[in-house]
Amino acid sequence: MLSDRHTSRRLLLVAAGMSLLGVAGCRGSQGADGGSAAPGAEAAGAASDAPAAAPASGPSAASAPPTASAPPTSPAPSAAPSVPPSAAPSAAVASGSPVAAPRKVSAAESKPVYELDAERKVVALTIDDGPDPRHTPTVLALLEQYRIRATFFLIGENAVEHPDLVREIAARGHHIANHTWTHPDLRSLSDAKIRDELERTSDLLNKATGKPPTWFRAPGGDWSTVSLKIAADLGMRNMAWSVDPRDWARPGTAVITDRILKDVRPGAIVLNHDGGGDRSQTVAALKTYLPVLIDSGYYFTAPPG
Template identity: 35%
Template sequence: MRGLICPFALFVCFVVGCSPAEEKAVMKEVEASETAAQKVYRGDRQNQATEQKSDAFWKRASVEVYRSPEELLAQDARERRHGLVLDKIARGPGDKHELALTFDDGPHPDLTLKLLALLKQENVKATFFVIGKMVEKHPELLKAIAADGHTIGNHTFSHVTLTKIPVADIQVEYRANNDIVKKTIGQNMKFCRPPGGDYDSDVIHAAEACGLTTVLWTDDPGDYANPGDNVIEERTLAKLTNGGIILLHDGVKETLDVLPQIIAYAKKKGFSFVTIDEFSKK
């Protein structure tokens, strides 16, 4: 029913009848819904979601929802059982000894350049799912990511849980990020990742409408919680499989510290590293 409350209220008023005061209240709700997107995206100016703090949808959306690899796999299985085919990449080709490193939530002012230096030293290309409001604050870091040849993906503008906001605002979140990235480096993004991996068919279709394919993951060591170097390494290495998509985060020092060991182990086991863009072409 997300995004259908206001039209339904209008329908009730039309069929059943409303008092002038009730009709005015319904129209006010409709106007609020129609202008909600403008609070996030207003012309050429992208705005942080803090302007949405008084909005009920955004209060819920600000609480991040997390989906584990097992939950994502179960959701995919349910979709297949019901014949639901959604435009998403859950993993790469199973017949290729390849892995994709992905980094969410950047660019980060303290650690992105160090991460780029490490990846260059290891001769590894990765995929960075960037947040629009972070790009707006640190455009030079996005330029550095692009200059090093990494794939850049859309992680929304405000980093909100997309299943908790109106459908129209999902597109707004993706579009605002598309625009700031295009303005900064002149590139159109092809891939996106919903925060927390929380998605439904509305989220996938909204991404498609913005020219984006949704990317999930097979391997998540939970580095965002800073569990410790050893824990991140052990969790990551325990689940390496052909076509694996590894979820890590830009801005986590523990990840930066342990990444050389992860890359070295994977290479020793015969894996090579590719970007999501390369996965999509196979």
């Protein structure tokens, strides 16, 4: 009788142990859905409970910038209303990666544009030869003050030295355009050298801002048949000007101001400079003539692509 009790007790203990082993084995080999769990699934599950890492910046993480409006069929573009610059850089600008390919430019569109719609009291303010760490920040602050959107024609060798300024110009809502790499007289260069001057600058500005430039200006306004064609091949129209105060020669703040106020008219494209030397006279002139034009009923725009 005693022997039978011991035997029964041993059988109960063995059965209990087998039952416990079976439960443990099921817990270790099944996933949350009851299927077989792959090796490392438990570690992955633990990791999923941790806060998600912030996505890396780049083209896949950045929101695409607004698509440029289609160019008008006429060589002279219509002016878009001035928009207040934004102080916060877009994700595309911050990423510093190209997000768009150059667009097609027809032969008619490749002709230099000298003015906007003369039926509207609008002015296109263009700033050449930067970026320059001495004067560009002051110009940007002034444009921000008057809520003016301008077009900056940047020289590649300056842009590569000051990439933060390039991104700041774009982040504030201004239009960035190509002004060659070294500011040469294009009429004296070979076809290959002209292409290098333009293409190298466009590539840099594309990578810095996330958008390929859509406007080109030949240094000194000295276009050639070859430069017009190459600019069009790279997706750029050509912008000239109708008001030139010759501020690059530093004739004096009063002279720069008087020349602009005398020559400006509806649809004018005004040429100024923030790089290439001491541009303190230009900055002082901007402070004087911008409020005068605004009070006269003019508004400012960056021509559409």
